[in-house]
Amino acid sequence: MNQIPVVILDYGSQYTQLIARRVRELGIFSKIFPANVSLETLASLRPQAVVLSGGPASVYDPKAPKLPEGFLEYQAQAGFAVLGICYGMQLLMQHFGGKVAESRVREYGNMPLLVEGPSSLFPVAGSSQVWMSHGDETQVLGSGFKTTACSETGVIAAVENECLHIFGLQFHPEVTHTQDGNDLLNRFFQEIAGIAPSWNMEFVIETQIQLISEKVGSQEHLICALSGGVDSAVAALLVHRAVGDRLHCFFVDHGLLRFEEQKRVMECFKQYLGLPVLCLNHQERYAQKLRSVVDPEEKRKVIGAEFIASFEEAAGLIARDLGCMPAFLVQGTLYPDVIESSAGHQYSALIKSHHNVGGLPKKMRFQLVEPLRDLFKDEVRSLGKQLGVPEAFLRRHPFPGPGLAVRVLQEVTPEALDILRKADEIFLEMIIQEGLYDRIWQAFAVFLPVQSVGVQGDGRVHASVIALRAVCSEDGMTAGTYPFDWNFLTRVASRICNEVKGVSRVVYDITSKPPATIEWE
Numbered sequence: 001m002n003q004i005p006v007v008i009l010d011y012g013s014q015y016t017q018l019i020a021r022r023v024r025e026l027g028i029f030s031k032i033f034p035a036n037v038s039l040e041t042l043a044s045l046r047p048q049a050v051v052l053s054g055g056p057a058s059v060y061d062p063k064a065p066k067l068p069e070g071f072l073e074y075q076a077q078a079g080f081a082v083l084g085i086c087y088g089m090q091l092l093m094q095h096f097g098g099k100v101a102e103s104r105v106r107e108y109g110n111m112p113l114l115v116e117g118p119s120s121l122f123p124v125a126g127s128s129q130v131w132m133s134h135g136d137e138t139q140v141l142g143s144g145f146k147t148t149a150c151s152e153t154g155v156i157a158a159v160e161n162e163c164l165h166i167f168g169l170q171f172h173p174e175v176t177h178t179q180d181g182n183d184l185l186n187r188f189f190q191e192i193a194g195i196a197p198s199w200n201m202e203f204v205i206e207t208q209i210q211l212i213s214e215k216v217g218s219q220e221h222l223i224c225a226l227s228g229g230v231d232s233a234v235a236a237l238l239v240h241r242a243v244g245d246r247l248h249c250f251f252v253d254h255g256l257l258r259f260e261e262q263k264r265v266m267e268c269f270k271q272y273l274g275l276p277v278l279c280l281n282h283q284e285r286y287a288q289k290l291r292s293v294v295d296p297e298e299k300r301k302v303i304g305a306e307f308i309a310s311f312e313e314a315a316g317l318i319a320r321d322l323g324c325m326p327a328f329l330v331q332g333t334l335y336p337d338v339i340e341s342s343a344g345h346q347y348s349a350l351i352k353s354h355h356n357v358g359g360l361p362k363k364m365r366f367q368l369v370e371p372l373r374d375l376f377k378d379e380v381r382s383l384g385k386q387l388g389v390p391e392a393f394l395r396r397h398p399f400p401g402p403g404l405a406v407r408v409l410q411e412v413t414p415e416a417l418d419i420l421r422k423a424d425e426i427f428l429e430m431i432i433q434e435g436l437y438d439r440i441w442q443a444f445a446v447f448l449p450v451q452s453v454g455v456q457g458d459g460r461v462h463a464s465v466i467a468l469r470a471v472c473s474e475d476g477m478t479a480g481t482y483p484f485d486w487n488f489l490t491r492v493a494s495r496i497c498n499e500v501k502g503v504s505r506v507v508y509d510i511t512s513k514p515p516a517t518i519e520w521e
Contacts (some may be wrong), residue, residue: 005195006030007047009037011055011065011087017335018477019051019085019174021376026186027197035065039074049081049193052088054172058136059090059100067091081165081193086134089159089168096142096161105153107132108514110177112152119148120162120192121169121184128179130157130171131478133514138170165192176474201379201386205238208371212242215369216328222369223314224249224330225307226277228257228265229399231332231372233273234384238371239330240275241387248326249275250314254303255283256403256417259425272393278317282310290405290412296521299412303402312365329366333373334380334476337401376475397442398476406521410449415502416464420447422500423466430492431470440482443470445496446509446520454497454504463504466496471518479513 006023010016010032023030033041035052042050057064072095075082084092090100113130115122130151138156141147149158151170159168167188173181189195216222224236226249240247251269253262262279269277289302311329319325372380381394400406407424408416424445431437446467454461468489473479493506509516 003046004029004031005048006051006189006193007042007045007049008032008051008053009035009068009088011035011053011091012057013054013086015172015174015477016053017374017376018475019053020374021379021475022174022182022185023051023189024199024379025182026189027199028189028195029199029203035068037068039068039070042068042071043074043078046078047080048195049083049189050075052082052084052091054086054088054133057087058102059087059094060136067095075166076164079165081188082167083188084166084168085172085174086170089170090136090138092166092168093138093140093142093145093159096144098138098142098145099140100136101139103135103137103155105155106135107151107153107155109133111171113149113157113171114152115149115158116147119146120160121158121167121187122148123187129177130173130179130181131175131177132171134170167192175478177478201382204375204379204383205241205386208238209242212239212369212371215367216243216246220328221246221248221318221322221324221326222328222330223247223311223318223326223366225311225332226251226265226269226275227332227399227401228261228268229332230377230384230389230394230396231334231380231398232330233269233332233393234380234387234389235330235332235370235372236275237273237387237389238383239369247275247330248314248318249277250280250311251277252280252282252307252310252314254286254306254310254403256286256303256405256412258399258404259421268393272390278314280310280314282306285310287412287414292411294411296406296409299405299521300402303405307401308366315366325365327365327367328369330369330371332380333368333370335374335376376477378474395438397437397440397444400519406519407444408447409520410447416447419464419500419502420445420466423447423496423503423506426495426499427468427492430488430495434488436482436484439472440470441473441476441479442518443468443482445469448507452505456497456504461504463502465505465507466500466503467507467509467520468492469509469518469520471513473513473518476518477513479518481510481512484508 005028008019020030094100110129111132113128115125117125144161145159147156148160151157157170173184226232289306293299315326384394405412427445431443448465450465451462452465470482471479472482496506497503
């Protein structure tokens with residue numbers, strides 16, 4: 001196995017892949033492995049640095065995941081640097097005889113960090129804002145370690161043993177909300193671990209083309225689920241480079257699309273991608289399957305199963321024309337989909353099933369090809385730019401695979417979809433008119449399962465409530481609410497209530513991620 005400069009051991013944190021992303025931003029290749037990786041595998045990687053991620057467990061729980069057996073003995077011999085983050089730091093403190101216990105004051109979100117004095121990681125004393133997310137704390141340091149920073153409440157927030165090349169952070173430097181987080185990571189990987197940058201999107205393209213070619217061979221045909229979004233488009237173009245005309249693209253109109261989306265995306269496929277795409281109208285099929293389904297997890301599983309059924313039909317059309325059945329299905333799955341579906345790790349906590357990950361049926365005839373599975377949205381956009389995708393297409397806001405089904409917070413009915421589409425179109429139209437579209441990561445409307453009293457035309461009515469959501473983010477893992485001008489929101493609400501029959505009230509969601517997710521379901 002080739003050398004991997006940075007190995008990340010995953011203890012189940014929702015931010016684990018974000019660590020890998022930050023390392024890549026520094027131009028350093030990294031790869032994630034389960035926390036119970038064997039010492040033999042680790043030794044074969046010859047890492048220059050190992051990161052121990054955060055996680056949901058408590059280190060003092062007898063069933064909590066531990067360091068790989070013999071890990072620190074091997075580290076002392078090999079001499080690579082170690083960085084423990086949150087749970088990872090607590091593991092190190094426990095191993096070296098320290099004490100970790102339930103926090104006296106729990107810390108979640110942005111907190112002030114007080115740097116006690118010059119050290120390897122913190123060359124200058126002072127204060128900054130960092131992202132905390134922990135219910136346990138180190139109360140007694142491990143032997144040989146010193147405290148280099150504390151939180152405002154006095155919790156030990158950073159430790160180091162420079163002689164052993166072992167460092168620990170209670171906060172999350174990988175989260176964008178941590179002030180100077182990238183500078184801190186750069187200092188650790190380049191200055192302390194001595195790793196020179198050498199990784200970029202050209203490397204990703206070359207690697208993925210090789211992997212795709214090896215997986216599918218020189219004869220097999222593939223079908224691709226194009227949604228009209230950036231992810232599936234970039235995945236299709238990348239696979240097309242590897243297999244050429246053996247890739248066959250389809251677009252399924254499942255009736256859960258935005259206003260006039262079918263027309264718009266088919267024009268985009270022709271204008272931007274240059275790929276022939278067949279449109280399948282399966283609106284009625286999805287509507288029947290979703291009838292009476294209210295639970296969001298069940299919606300995703302229903303859509304996931306029907307999603308595969310749609311493409312099995314598409315594969316049949318290819319088989320009829322070519323005389324061979326495609327064996328592979330290409331998807332634009334991203335890593336946030338994977339970690340929120342807990343599909344990749346035994347220690348991860350389920351957030352929600354995505355229709356193309358946790359919502360997929362256990363048995364299907366296709367093998368999946370997911371060249372973007374380890375990438376975040378901003379990395380996919382960078383990759384798309386390298387592949388020649390126009391900037392206007394790359395800037396499109398994300399749209400969930402299950403479509404409007406997860407934005408109708410009740411049974412998905414034609415009436416609810418119609419109201420939601422019109423409200424959503426007004427919201428986006430006004431955002432574009434104000435020149436705000438490119439400042440926002442994602443903006444959309446949500447149909448709430450409540451009726452609200454209103455006064456329209458001198459009469460009392462009970463009608464639907466629409467929630468608006470707009471967030472700023474770099475990667476989808478964390479997000480903050482976009483601070484619209486109050487007059488703008490007032491005008492949006494007025495237009496929706498006046499122009500969309502069946503709406504009596506509009507509200508704006510001001511919750512960040514975390515604690516919320518970006519989508520409501």
